Amino acid sequence: xxxxxxxxxxxxxxxxxxxxxxxxxxxxxxxxxxxxxxxxxxxxxxxxxxxxxxxxxxxxxxxxxxxxxxxxxxxxxxxxxxxxxxxxxxxxxxxxxxxxxxxxxxxxxxxxxxxxxxxxxxxxxxxxxxxxxxxxxxxxxxxxxxxxxxxxxxxxxxxxxxxxxxxxxxxxxxxxxxxxxxxxxxxxxxxxxxxxxxxxxxxxxxxxxxxxxxxxxxxxxxxxxxxxxxxxxxxxxxxxxxxxxxxxxxxxxxxxxxxxxxxxxxxxxxxxxxxxxxxxxxxxxxxxxxxxxxxx
Numbered sequence: 001x002x003x004x005x006x007x008x009x010x011x012x013x014x015x016x017x018x019x020x021x022x023x024x025x026x027x028x029x030x031x032x033x034x035x036x037x038x039x040x041x042x043x044x045x046x047x048x049x050x051x052x053x054x055x056x057x058x059x060x061x062x063x064x065x066x067x068x069x070x071x072x073x074x075x076x077x078x079x080x081x082x083x084x085x086x087x088x089x090x091x092x093x094x095x096x097x098x099x100x101x102x103x104x105x106x107x108x109x110x111x112x113x114x115x116x117x118x119x120x121x122x123x124x125x126x127x128x129x130x131x132x133x134x135x136x137x138x139x140x141x142x143x144x145x146x147x148x149x150x151x152x153x154x155x156x157x158x159x160x161x162x163x164x165x166x167x168x169x170x171x172x173x174x175x176x177x178x179x180x181x182x183x184x185x186x187x188x189x190x191x192x193x194x195x196x197x198x199x200x201x202x203x204x205x206x207x208x209x210x211x212x213x214x215x216x217x218x219x220x221x222x223x224x225x226x227x228x229x230x231x232x233x234x235x236x237x238x239x240x241x242x243x244x245x246x247x248x249x250x251x252x253x254x255x256x257x258x259x260x261x262x263x264x265x266x267x268x269x270x271x272x273x274x275x276x277x278x279x280x281x282x283x284x285x286x287x288x289x290x291x292x293x294x295x296x
Contacts, residue, residue, distance in 0.1 A: 021081070021115055023073040071120045077101070081108060083116040094120065095138050097129030105129055105136060135159065156181040169196035185209050198223045226250070253294040261286050 072082040078101035085094045096116055098106045107129050130139040130148065137150030145164035152159065160177045177188040191204040205216035219232040230245040240263060247257040266284040
């Protein structure tokens with residue numbers, strides 16, 4: 001069981017006139033124990049009021065080569081905002097989040113992020129609380145590369161995302177990794193996009209827990225004035241689909257495209273079922289010409 005160092009002084013407590021953000025005095029302690037992950041726990045409650053000393057409102061702890069700071073407070077509309085700043089290996093990373101008066105997680109607004117940054121030093125690589133359908137996590141803003149992590153409570157999975165970009169040539173890359181509840185690798189994906197002087201390439205692949213590609217795609221495109229040539233190939237399991245397009249932009253609203261689909265095959269005859277429902281139309285031709293006119 002770890003010691004619990006208190007950062008709060010024992011002197012008198014007074015309140016301030018700042019009604020926009022009431023800081024909550026925090027304490028901290030290291031977290032150790034069998035079967036538990038090591039880390040830092042910051043705790044505090046609003047009944048401690050507001051203390052004149054800024055030290056009492058920012059829990060701090062140093063563990064080996066890492067340094068941790070945190071700040072929390074209540075806004076005038078009853079929302080709880082918090083931020084944790086970690087310096088690990090000389091790099092600074094700040095996580096921010098909040099809860100509304102009903103206890104639901106919220107994403108701090110830009111004004112609230114600025115408010116927290118003024119009370120927490122070295123908030124260089126900003127991470128904010130974020131939510132996706134079925135998942136909740138943290139994402140980093142304003143950094144290259146940037147990263148995010150989300151927890152899916154239904155599937156009990158952790159999803160990690162990393163984005164990076166370069167200029168001249170213009171290259172963008174994204175990778176995602178998924179680990180299960182036992183922290184075992186469960187799969188991921190890789191997407192890369194590059195563009196330079198009228199040429200563009202897009203490649204993506206999904207892989208399983210044994211790093212075997214399950215779905216992949218490649219698209220190459222070249223543009224010269226009004227002409228665009230595009231070639232693509234998609235692989236899903238043992239099935240491969242190729243397509244070659246040649247487009248001509250006649251006017252701003254008129255576009256003509258000729259396509260070659262060597263892998264296009266007729267669909268098998270539908271089963272006769274009752275009540276009878278006609279099958280949707282499938283064009284099995286290997287060559288197509290399309291005229292597109294935008295009226296608006």
